Amino acid sequence: MASPKKEGFLTEEQREVLKIAAQKAEVLSSSPKSPTKLVLSEIHTKGGGGGGGGRSPSSGVRHVRRSHSGKLVRVKKDGAGGKGTWGKLLDADPDSRVDPNDPNYDSGEEPYQLVGATLSNPIDDYKKSVATIIEEYFSTGVVEVAATDLGDIGSDQYHHLFVKKLVSMAMDRHDKEKEMASVLLSSLYADVITSAQISQGFLMLLEAVDDLALDILNAVDVLALFIARAVVDDILPPAFLTKAKKTLSESSKGLQVVQTAEKSYLSAPHHAELVERRWGGTTHFTVEEVKRKISDLLREYIENGDTAEACRCIRELGVSFFHHEVVKRALVQAMENQTSEPLILKLLKEAAEELLISPSQMTKGFSRLAESLDDLSLDIPAAKSLFQMIVPKAISGGWLDPSFLQSKEAEDEDRDEGYDKLRKYKEEAVTIIREYFLSDDIPELIRSLEDLGAPEYNPVFIKRLITLAMDRKNREKEMASVLLSALSMEIFSRDDIVDGFIMLLESAEDAALDILDASNELALFLARAVIDDVLAPLNLEEINSKLPRNCSGSKTVHMARSLASARHAGERLLRCWGGGTGDVGEACQCIRDLGMPFFNHEVVKKALVMAMEKKNERLLGLLQVCFDEWLITMNQMTKGFSRVRDGLDDLALDIPNVEEKFQQYMEHARKHGWLLASF
Numbered sequence: 001m002a003s004p005k006k007e008g009f010l011t012e013e014q015r016e017v018l019k020i021a022a023q024k025a026e027v028l029s030s031s032p033k034s035p036t037k038l039v040l041s042e043i044h045t046k047g048g049g050g051g052g053g054g055r056s057p058s059s060g061v062r063h064v065r066r067s068h069s070g071k072l073v074r075v076k077k078d079g080a081g082g083k084g085t086w087g088k089l090l091d092a093d094p095d096s097r098v099d100p101n102d103p104n105y106d107s108g109e110e111p112y113q114l115v116g117a118t119l120s121n122p123i124d125d126y127k128k129s130v131a132t133i134i135e136e137y138f139s140t141g142v143v144e145v146a147a148t149d150l151g152d153i154g155s156d157q158y159h160h161l162f163v164k165k166l167v168s169m170a171m172d173r174h175d176k177e178k179e180m181a182s183v184l185l186s187s188l189y190a191d192v193i194t195s196a197q198i199s200q201g202f203l204m205l206l207e208a209v210d211d212l213a214l215d216i217l218n219a220v221d222v223l224a225l226f227i228a229r230a231v232v233d234d235i236l237p238p239a240f241l242t243k244a245k246k247t248l249s250e251s252s253k254g255l256q257v258v259q260t261a262e263k264s265y266l267s268a269p270h271h272a273e274l275v276e277r278r279w280g281g282t283t284h285f286t287v288e289e290v291k292r293k294i295s296d297l298l299r300e301y302i303e304n305g306d307t308a309e310a311c312r313c314i315r316e317l318g319v320s321f322f323h324h325e326v327v328k329r330a331l332v333q334a335m336e337n338q339t340s341e342p343l344i345l346k347l348l349k350e351a352a353e354e355l356l357i358s359p360s361q362m363t364k365g366f367s368r369l370a371e372s373l374d375d376l377s378l379d380i381p382a383a384k385s386l387f388q389m390i391v392p393k394a395i396s397g398g399w400l401d402p403s404f405l406q407s408k409e410a411e412d413e414d415r416d417e418g419y420d421k422l423r424k425y426k427e428e429a430v431t432i433i434r435e436y437f438l439s440d441d442i443p444e445l446i447r448s449l450e451d452l453g454a455p456e457y458n459p460v461f462i463k464r465l466i467t468l469a470m471d472r473k474n475r476e477k478e479m480a481s482v483l484l485s486a487l488s489m490e491i492f493s494r495d496d497i498v499d500g501f502i503m504l505l506e507s508a509e510d511a512a513l514d515i516l517d518a519s520n521e522l523a524l525f526l527a528r529a530v531i532d533d534v535l536a537p538l539n540l541e542e543i544n545s546k547l548p549r550n551c552s553g554s555k556t557v558h559m560a561r562s563l564a565s566a567r568h569a570g571e572r573l574l575r576c577w578g579g580g581t582g583d584v585g586e587a588c589q590c591i592r593d594l595g596m597p598f599f600n601h602e603v604v605k606k607a608l609v610m611a612m613e614k615k616n617e618r619l620l621g622l623l624q625v626c627f628d629e630w631l632i633t634m635n636q637m638t639k640g641f642s643r644v645r646d647g648l649d650d651l652a653l654d655i656p657n658v659e660e661k662f663q664q665y666m667e668h669a670r671k672h673g674w675l676l677a678s679f
Contacts, residue, residue, distance in 0.1 A: 126158045130165050138169075138177050139318065142555065143187045150192055159193045163201025168212060171222045176318065178222070179279035182229045186598045189235040190635055190676070199240050202227060206244055206254035213253055221264075224257045225278060228265035232275045233598040234639055238266075276596055290319055294329050302333065302340045307350050314356060323357045327365020332376065335386045345393060352399035363404050366391065425457045429464050437468075437476050442486050449491065458492050462500025463507075470521045478577035481525065485532045498539055501526060502546050505553030519556050524576050524630075526560035531573045537564065568628075568673050575628040584625050591631060600632045604640020609651065612661045620668060627674055637674045641666060 130150070137146040150162065163185065170181035189198065205212075205223060213219040230236035241258050248254040265275055294317070301310035314326055327348065334344040351357040357365075369376070369387065376383040394400035429452075436445045449461065462484070469480035488497060504522060526543075529535040544557040563569060591603055604623060611619040626632040632640075644651075644662060651658045669675050 122155065123158060123161070126153065126155045127161060127165065129153050130162045131169075134166055134169055137184060138173070138180060139320070141180060143184055144555070144559070146184055147188055147192055150188070160197040160200035160204065163193065163198055164204045164208070167201070167205055167223070167226050168208075171212065171219060171226070172216050174316070175279040178226070182226065182233065182279070183598075185230065186233045186235055189233075190638070190678075195235070195237070198230065198235055199237075202230065202236060202240065203244060203247070206248060206257055207252075209253045209257055220253055220256050220260060224260035225265060225275065227257065227261045228271070228275050229278075231261075231266060232272045234601055234643075241266075272596065272599060276599070290317065290322060291325065291329075293317060294326050298326075298330055298333050298344075301347060302337070302343060305343055307347055310347055311351055311354060311356055314351065320358070320361070323361040324364035324368060326351075327357065327362055328369045331365070331369050331387070331390065332380075334390065335376070335380050335383055338386070341390070345390070345397070348394070349397050349399045359401055362399060363401055366394070366400060366404055421454075422457065422460070425452065425454050426460065426464065428452060429457075429461050430468070433465055433468050436483065437472070437479060440479060442483060445483065446487070446490055455491070455496075458496035459499035459503055462492070462497060463503045466500075466504055466522075466525055470518060470525075474577040477521070477525075481528045481532065481577065484529060485534055488532075488534045494535070494539065497529070497534055498543055501529075501535075501543055505543065505547055505556060506551065519552065520559070522553075523556045523559035523563060524573070526557065527563035527569070528573050528576060530560070530564040531570050537561075540564075572628045572630065575625070576630055584622055587622055588625055588629060588631055591626065597633075597636070600626075600636040601639035601643060604632060604637055605643045608640065608644050608662075608665055611665070612651070612655050612658055620665065623674070624672060627672070634674060634676055637669070638676045638679050641669060641675060641679065 130153070133146055133149045133153075136149070137143075150159075166181050166184065170177045185193070185198065189195070205226075209219055209223055212223070216222065227236065227241070231238055231240070241262055244258050245255060248258065265271055268274060293313075297310055297313040300313075301307070314323070330344050330348060334341040348357070348362070352359070352362055373384050373387060380386070391400065391405065395402050395405065432445055432448045435448075436442070465480050465483065469476045484497070488494070526535070526540065530537055530540065540557055540561050544554055547553045547557070563573065566572070591600070603626070607619045607623055623632065623637070627634075627637060648658055648662060655661070666675075
């Protein structure tokens with residue numbers, strides 16, 4: 001009979017189990033928490049004590065292993081996955097998982113989870129940013145803002161991607177956007193984007209033209225024209241075509257693009273002028289063209305009743321600041337053809353709800369029609385009554401501001417007192433200004449103004465004077481600046497002139513469609529007024545502070561401030577409307593009539609070469625006048641000098657002292673501020 005097992009003693013079987021456990025524990029790294037103690041604890045608790053009638057001692061033993069976290073955990077020997085356990089090592093049950101409710105649960109045994117963090121890709125961020133800049137530029141057409149925004153990104157090393165993005169976006173749009181893209185590239189060249197980046201961007205376009213052709217049917221021809229335009233604008237060297245052909249496969253469309261650019265565009269007679277004018281030669285619509293397009297789309301809308309298509313056509317015009325003309329013409333159409341009124345009101349309502357036509361443009365359109373009702377009544381006798389019925393419908397429909405009626409009533413009350421007097425003054429002022437442009441008689445004009453006896457309308461006179469001058473030649477612009485200077489000394493106060501310019505800048509958006517480049521013209525008038533001491537520099541800040549927020553006139557004031565503070569601003573602005581006499585003036589006019597400002601570096605090059613060949617320094621005088629009159633920019637002047645410098649070896653064959661002459665001309669140019677500091 002076996003003697004009973006005493007507390008603290010082990011059977012032979014238990015000793016054997018302990019020996020095996022200790023051997024396995026040696027494999028583990030040493031730890032203060034000894035696995036032996038853990039096993040002994042298990043044996044004492046579950047295997048020790050009691051007689052042989054209990055559970056087999058070996059059934060309570062658990063194997064010990066270390067987790068990834070360094071903790072010791074116990075695993076049931078050859079366990080088959082009972083309740084609260086993990087199961088076998090090769091258990092394929094997809095539902096097997098760590099159970100936090102398991103008494104043996106250890107958080108260190110939880111499977112590692114890799115948490116993905118979104119990494120910011122600088123190239124992707126750059127592409128998104130430039131896409132926004134390009135879209136805004138296509139909407140506004142303001143080169144200066146696009147250049148500033150691109151510089152603010154601060155990723156100059158990626159500008160070749162901007163070239164690719166700009167051209168690829170323009171390729172799928174109208175001629176207006178294509179022309180705008182070429183103008184922007186020429187404007188950014190050298191100052192913001194390097195020549196190498198432009199070449200790299202166009203090379204990427206050539207490599208991607210096979211993909212572009214899937215969405216753009218005439219991609220080969222359009223890209224060829226972009227490349228030809230870049231060569232003509234001298235932002236892409238002619239050698240680019242030769243280098244590109246070496247990198248492109250014979251079967252690629254990119255090679256077709258290069259061949260088309262060479263044969264169809266760059267080899268044709270007068271190719272520079274043809275390429276410059278291919279997309280219209282201007283980034284602006286003429287007033288007549290815009291009005292014709294508006295009339296056409298309204299006529300088509302009345303025929304087919306497709307409101308969505310009409311809204312799309314309005315959006316494609318890209319003249320959001322001229323949408324009041326859409327409103328006015330639509331209302332006139334509704335009055336002329338009363339059966340079309342429901343359709344017209346539906347179109348205006350939907351355009352307002354989609355924010356296609358802004359509330360201010362809608363109100364402005366109604367106001368313009370209200371002002372012309374007297375004339376309209378000659379063709380549509382019931383015009384006034386029809387208009388009075390449409391206004392309440394528009395207000396109740398929620399797409400015309402109710403304040404329109406209040407302002408209309410206030411205007412009607414004031415019309416008897418001041419309206420007729422102001423209208424008469426405007427008519428007489430226009431007559432006086434036109435007579436001045438013919439006679440150039442300032443004393444007579446001052447006498448005529450004094451005879452009018454309406455000094456309170458002096459700002460109105462200034463607005464009329466500059467508006468009429470902007471729509472005429474440089475002679476009249478110069479006369480307007482001279483007259484403004486004389487009036488400031490005789491009868492106009494500085495407040496009158498400030499108020500006159502504020503009125504001009506507030507209506508700058510409307511003037512932009514009637515007068516090509518109105519913003520730049522106004523900036524020159526403002527800067528010239530500062531140089532002539534008609535305005536003080538601080539008056540520019542005063543004018544800007546009184547303009548509405550987000551007004552395009554603020555950009556004009558900023559431009560004027562830059563012009564007035566530039567180097568040699570006094571000399572240049574005094575000649576900004578011309579000022580050349582004799583043959584020099586005629587030569588400047590001829591250069592201006594060419595209408596190719598981005599090719600003026602050729603004028604510089606030929607003038608320098610001719611001056612060296614014929615030893616005629618008068619040609620430097622011509623360049624000085626062109627520079628003073630803003631006819632040839634510093635960028636174009638620098639390009640011209642660079643081209644001459646690059647060709648000195650060839651010129652030396654005909655002009656022995658060409659290098660010495662060129663050094664003299666370069667020093668002369670630097671002295672007079674013609675060249676960029678980087679040259």
